Amino acid sequence: MKEQITFEQYNTDIELLTNKIKQSGKKYESVFGIPRGGYYVAIQLSGLLGIPVVNKPNKDTLIVDDICDTGVTMSTYKDYDTCAVYIRENTKDNVTYYGVVKETWLLFPDEKETGIEDHIRRILSYIGEDPNREGLVGTPDRIVRMWGEIMRGYDPAQKPKITTFSNDMESTDMVFDSGDYYSMCEHHMMPFFGKYYFAYVPKKDGRILGISKVARVVGYCAARLQLQERLARDVVKMLTDALDGQVEGMAIVMRGTHLCKTMRGVKNNGQMTVAHLSGVFKDDPQTRSEFYKLIEQSK
Numbered sequence: 001m002k003e004q005i006t007f008e009q010y011n012t013d014i015e016l017l018t019n020k021i022k023q024s025g026k027k028y029e030s031v032f033g034i035p036r037g038g039y040y041v042a043i044q045l046s047g048l049l050g051i052p053v054v055n056k057p058n059k060d061t062l063i064v065d066d067i068c069d070t071g072v073t074m075s076t077y078k079d080y081d082t083c084a085v086y087i088r089e090n091t092k093d094n095v096t097y098y099g100v101v102k103e104t105w106l107l108f109p110d111e112k113e114t115g116i117e118d119h120i121r122r123i124l125s126y127i128g129e130d131p132n133r134e135g136l137v138g139t140p141d142r143i144v145r146m147w148g149e150i151m152r153g154y155d156p157a158q159k160p161k162i163t164t165f166s167n168d169m170e171s172t173d174m175v176f177d178s179g180d181y182y183s184m185c186e187h188h189m190m191p192f193f194g195k196y197y198f199a200y201v202p203k204k205d206g207r208i209l210g211i212s213k214v215a216r217v218v219g220y221c222a223a224r225l226q227l228q229e230r231l232a233r234d235v236v237k238m239l240t241d242a243l244d245g246q247v248e249g250m251a252i253v254m255r256g257t258h259l260c261k262t263m264r265g266v267k268n269n270g271q272m273t274v275a276h277l278s279g280v281f282k283d284d285p286q287t288r289s290e291f292y293k294l295i296e297q298s299k
């Protein structure tokens with residue numbers, strides 16, 4: 001639950017805090033506001049207590065903050081007397097004085113809630129653009145909607161349902177599939193994409209995968225910030241889990257171009273290949289070489 005604090009209420013609560021400090025009878029020489037939430041409170045307390053604001057605390061300085069949320073920030077000032085306008089029930093002990101106990105998520109008067117689109121507009125300004133020019137006005141909104149699709153891999157509700165069938169034929173033949181994939185690298189949020197080659201060997205008494213689901217699983221796992229190595233592992237894991245681990249082995253090779261390398265003129269061409277193998281693909285050289293042969297043929 002969110003709660004917007006108005007300036008009026010904020011000032012009232014700061015006065016309440018001031019009264020508690022006065023009642024303690026303790027005299028402070030100065031007040032220090034913890035950046036940045038404490039700045040406004042420090043200025044107000046300075047006026048109400050008649051002491052200066054300092055930008056470096058000494059031993060008779062009172063340390064002030066807007067809220068003591070987790071106590072982590074306050075703990076760095078444990079050698080001083082401290083206060084916060086707002087406090088959580090379970091962080092009361094972290095300060096010398098507090099104003100009001102609040103359990104809600106607070107939005108301070110000088111803090112307007114910004115949508116994600118505002119942050120993208122900030123980024124556009126940062127790179128030197130005018131976010132208000134005609135071609136860019138709709139860009140933040142378009143990016144957010146696009147993320148809904150290309151980052152759907154964070155949404156468990158969109159996880160593909162993987163149908164499996166009982167292995168009536170008791171087949172242990174290698175099943176092979178290949179296709180394209182598109183993902184975003186987690187180091188630069190730039191696309192990397194290429195081809196995947198997947199194979200598995202079913203268990204005689206296990207189940208078999210609806211092979212069309214492999215592409216869906218690759219697509220889903222790729223739809224979040226990834227590393228090519230982890231993407232390969234995520235795919236094998238999701239498909240292995242779909243078979244309750246009842247599989248002789250799985251293998252995936254992913255060959256991709258990383259735009260964060262190609263576009264930046266790093267010496268290599270940004271091509272990278274990773275392989276992740278399990279079970280028979282790992283243990284049996286013959287199965288493995290059969291898989292690599294299928295890759296060569298499918299090119």
Ligand SMILES: [Zn+2]
Nearest residue numbers: 185187188260
């Ligand atoms: Zn990268």
